[in-house]
Amino acid sequence: MIVYPSAVYIAFRLLGDSGFESYAVGGAVRDSLLGKKPSDWDIATSALPDEICRVFSSYNKIIIGIKHGTVAVIIDGSQIEITSFRKDGIYSDARHPEAVSFSASLKDDVMRRDFTVNALAADIDGNIIDYVGGIDDLNAGVLRCVGVADDRLNEDALRILRAMRFASELGFEIESETKLSMKANASLLSMISSERISAELGKTICGKSASLVLNEFSDVVAVIIPELEKTFGFVQHNPHHSLTVWQHTLEVLSHCSPIPALRWAALLHDIGKPACFTRDIFGIGHFKGHADKGVYISHDILSRLRMSKADTELILYLIKYHYPIPAPSIKSVKKLLRKVGVDRFFLLTELMRADNMGKHIFDADNENKLAKQKEKVELCVSLLSRVDETAREILSSHDCFSLRDLDINGDDLIKLGYRGKDIGRALDFLLDAVISGEVSNNKEELISHLEKKR
Template sequence: MLPQPVEYVLERLENAGFAAFAVGGCVRDTLLGRVPGDWDVTTAARPEQVLALFDGCAIPTGLKHGTVTVRAEGMGIEVTTFRADGTYTDHRRPDAVTFSRRLEDDLSRRDLTVNAMAMDRRGQITDLFGGREDLKAGVLRCVGDPERRFREDALRILRTLRFAAVLGFAIEPRTAAALHETAPLLKYIAPERILSEMDRALCGGHILPVLLDYPDVLAVFLPEIAPCVGFDQCNRHHIYDVWGHSAHAAAAIAPEPVLRWTMLLHDVGKPACFTRDEQGVGHFYGHPAVSAELAEGACRRLRMDSRSAERIVTLVRWHDRDIPRTDRAIARAVGKLGEDVFRQLLAVKRADNAAQSPDDRHRLADIQQAEDILDGLLARQQCFSLRDLAVKGGDMAALGLRGREIGDMLRALLDAVLDGAPNERGSLLALAREKMS
């Protein structure tokens, strides 16, 4: 059940007289039949003893908290001394830790029962809090008092939601109630850590119920979504309120962070743009631009990398744009966005449509037609941008153009190609001379 490097570390610790166990997520995943992404070991050995025992292949990565990383056969294994945590005044890390000789002390400080199991090198499981039973039942339950667990370390709030989204487990009632109660403590968590947990949660295969059941938790760091919750769209095209639509749309798109963030934020501007016509039908004129502005603020607040943020904002701004299904219109859109972004836009439109009324599913045919046109243009090697143009700046300079005149002429020639003119050097030079005359 254990990889050879992990068994080696456990055996060497045991032979030196120290109790040692694989612990936490690696045990959980092993019992679920999954391949763990990494392996953690907990031991009675003190950090300095671990360093001495694995001299030459151990790195003191977290001595304050008792952690040493041992390199074995190319694998990095975190080895941490049994410990009991002190008080948590910053709602993130203990002010101090006390090293222990007892495995029970170490397991009792962990967040969820399914993460509080240990396994020795023979495969024997130590489960003091019913983790195996909860694993079999598909339940997430805190070790001890859930409110205390979340107040100690508020990141556990998002970790719990992430496990629910990834594993598809139900959150037991007391733990769920504590999530809602302690959600405001997320303001103590660094934006980068929030983003990391959210990226993984959003890409979980069971994200929909998490989004629907815990918008108040997410709104602590995404206040843009709060007005969307329960906001009736008053429109026959929609069977969900704004938040319900966004949640279903996020779950309907491929599990990639940029795409899921796009769907989560694509309609956050709707409440601010809501109007009713004389028949009482709701409309949201201008909401893509407002949503894009709000999405940009959210991405900045979460310290998202600039490339991802720019892509999300672009997709939000374009998500509701009606692009005619013609060669010219598709070519112009691809020229502005690029092929990759345009294909993502089509995915966004599909997910948006999937979260609307079933009566509107006919729009999927329009989206497919747009993709078919794109494929045809690519097959014919259509020119979409200045980079693809058969003439360059040097050609324009040879005609006598200077400075801004060169860029202006190249853009005019690109427009002509997008309108159907052949992308051939001789034809474009002739057209340029004609425009100059």
């Protein structure tokens, strides 16, 4: 059943009273039928753009999209996008139609849409209009292009990533023709802006079925992030890892909360491993320096994807410090808190936890091996729980672990004769001493400790 907000009812009534057809369309209809509350509503109408403006003359409007028939109307504080029925012209840039022509037919409007589950319409009474079999696909959990898949994806290559995103978020299976077309046309993604790719891929990796979708469409992922391709099938030759680097990456991602920066860090955390791989005389694989290498590679990737400075910095911090696990001692935890900060600390330990939980797909056919694998994972998870507990104790007791917590500051050091970079060096020296337990966080004792060094 579809329950419309009052703003949508008002839009329906005003258009209907003026003699125009109008229907709710797109994701709001799909989500309503799935029992979800839509975040926004779109209406398709037989009214032309100037007629939409006249119908809603007493309302605030945003007409940026009027060239393509869309007028955003603000009703009771809600923005409703109202678009004239239309047919799209030729897409020459694999993203936008060169021109649109307006139509009097809802069917014309529906047939230009991307996927059948997004091509459903509903009238003011909630009656569903389905020209493309969208209801059957919705009930079956299938994502299928409207009409010919190659046509839809060549029109707008971003639909390739939108399909992956919907499959990830909704847990849907992508229909075979659509799947083949996505893979065949993946190179068209080079024509899409980095910002749009970043946004869609970010939503994809945060979906409930992200790992399944990324694995199934790893060839598409490689078009966007070719650096990841080296992790595909990369055997680690290490007793602590029974999975390839890519398989491990997907397992780690699936064990992380759907927080964008955390999921991005999970996706990229071991991207430096292939470049750092060595084997010892026993044939055991090692990856010394892979975290730092991963930071270097990931910085280029995130810059290319136009990720924000704040997000990039957070993701790179998580990659840099995801290994090794710190000891649960007060000293070790304080040092890590100092390095990464409070906001990043618990994201980091979650990534560490996921990293260890994703080392194996447990071998149920070998009971001894299964028991040992589980024991190692449980030991690491238990250790990280103690690390988290220690951090919470430090935070609750307001222990000193950062420069701002020190009972001495730069002004105090200037009075003692320190200048320039020597001030920062002295503060760092004192903080290290407090964290290691050499001296109490008391101004007089700190000054005395500093004088001994001089």
